[in-house]
Amino acid sequence: xxxxxxxxxxxxxxxxxxxxxxxxxxxxxxxxxxxxxxxxxxxxxxxxxxxxxxxxxxxxxxxxx
Amino acid sequence: xxxxxxxxxxxxxxxxxxxxxxxxxxxxxxxxxxxxxxxxxxxxxxxxxxxxxxxxxxxxxxxxxxxxxxxxxxxxxxxxxxxxxxxxxxxxxxxxxxxxxxxxxxxxxxxxxxxxxxxxxxxxxxxxxxxxxxxxxxxxxxxxxxxxxxxxxxxxxxxxxxxxxxxxxxxxxxxxxxxxxxxxxxxxxxxxxxxxxxxxxxxxxxxxxxxxxxxxxxxxxxxxxxxxxxxxxxxxxxxxxxxxxxxxxxxxxxxxxxxxxxxxxxxxxxxxxxx
Numbered sequence: 001x002x003x004x005x006x007x008x009x010x011x012x013x014x015x016x017x018x019x020x021x022x023x024x025x026x027x028x029x030x031x032x033x034x035x036x037x038x039x040x041x042x043x044x045x046x047x048x049x050x051x052x053x054x055x056x057x058x059x060x061x062x063x064x065x
Numbered sequence: 066x067x068x069x070x071x072x073x074x075x076x077x078x079x080x081x082x083x084x085x086x087x088x089x090x091x092x093x094x095x096x097x098x099x100x101x102x103x104x105x106x107x108x109x110x111x112x113x114x115x116x117x118x119x120x121x122x123x124x125x126x127x128x129x130x131x132x133x134x135x136x137x138x139x140x141x142x143x144x145x146x147x148x149x150x151x152x153x154x155x156x157x158x159x160x161x162x163x164x165x166x167x168x169x170x171x172x173x174x175x176x177x178x179x180x181x182x183x184x185x186x187x188x189x190x191x192x193x194x195x196x197x198x199x200x201x202x203x204x205x206x207x208x209x210x211x212x213x214x215x216x217x218x219x220x221x222x223x224x225x226x227x228x229x230x231x232x233x234x235x236x237x238x239x240x241x242x243x244x245x246x247x248x249x250x251x252x253x254x255x256x257x258x259x260x261x262x263x264x265x266x267x268x269x270x271x272x273x274x275x276x277x278x279x280x281x282x283x284x285x286x287x288x289x290x291x292x293x294x295x296x297x298x299x300x301x302x303x304x305x306x307x308x309x310x311x312x313x314x315x316x317x318x319x320x321x322x323x324x325x326x327x328x329x330x331x332x333x334x335x336x337x338x339x340x
Contacts, residue, residue: 029244030244030246030247032240032286034297037297037298038297038298038299038300039240039286039297039298039299039300040300041235041239041240041242041299041300041301041302041305042240042241042242042243042244042302043239043242043302043304043305044300044302059224059226059288060221060224060247061198061219061226061240061241061244061247062219062220062221062224062225062226062247063195063196063197063198063201063219063221063246063247064107064196064219064220064221064254064256065104065106065107065108065109065194065195065196065218065219065220
């Protein structure tokens, strides 16, 4: 268990990477993530290791015009 | 379009306040530029007006929708009398009434890849203001095939996003992965009318910056957060089926960069008396 900063708030998680964190949060498919200030490609979520105190923000992908 | 050495008197007067900002040479540069704009809804209609009014020489406008009553609060280019008309036709009328010097080419069908390639080929910049993910992914693919920059805006409810993508770094497909749709759309969740205009103007601003060779935060995603846009570099997917082939040109993985202008090409400000 480690504590990260999730959408600006402390959050304790067992997840070891971004994909596991998204699954733990039961997020909808159409979301994206900012990890340590950078938007991470979806295919890299499972290989992006979460570290303690890491800053993570999820956001909905929108496509409306 | 060839670049003549000066503006005629009417064009100079029309753009005089802009020329005070960026100079006549830049105004002539704008007149030589071609931009493809996909989608003329809550975002695209504002962008079209802004670019035409600013003096962009040619716009290629693509949309297959008709104006509806529910469009009018945020798509302020259109009038009550435009309801039922094709947006490209209503937009063309409005733009020509404002600035007849802009050359407008319009297409009213939902485009195929081949059509988009043909229309985008002569363009300096591709703008995506469409309303669905498949269309966005299609234009992203065409942008990479033609090696054109792609600037995009998207909105739903109170969420707004900008994508300012060069030809060398991450593409939109890097962000979405295998997604084929988003749950977020205006019909289901609504849209803040003024946020749509604000997002469109932000996109228009960066489009003009790019066309003028001025600084643009390229290869970044901008999210509307805390009442302003915050920018984040977009990481690149080394296995992306769209842009992986040209990754040899990458400067760095996911490292955002700015469109840089050599000092010799900078339009240094000159002081002119307002007329």
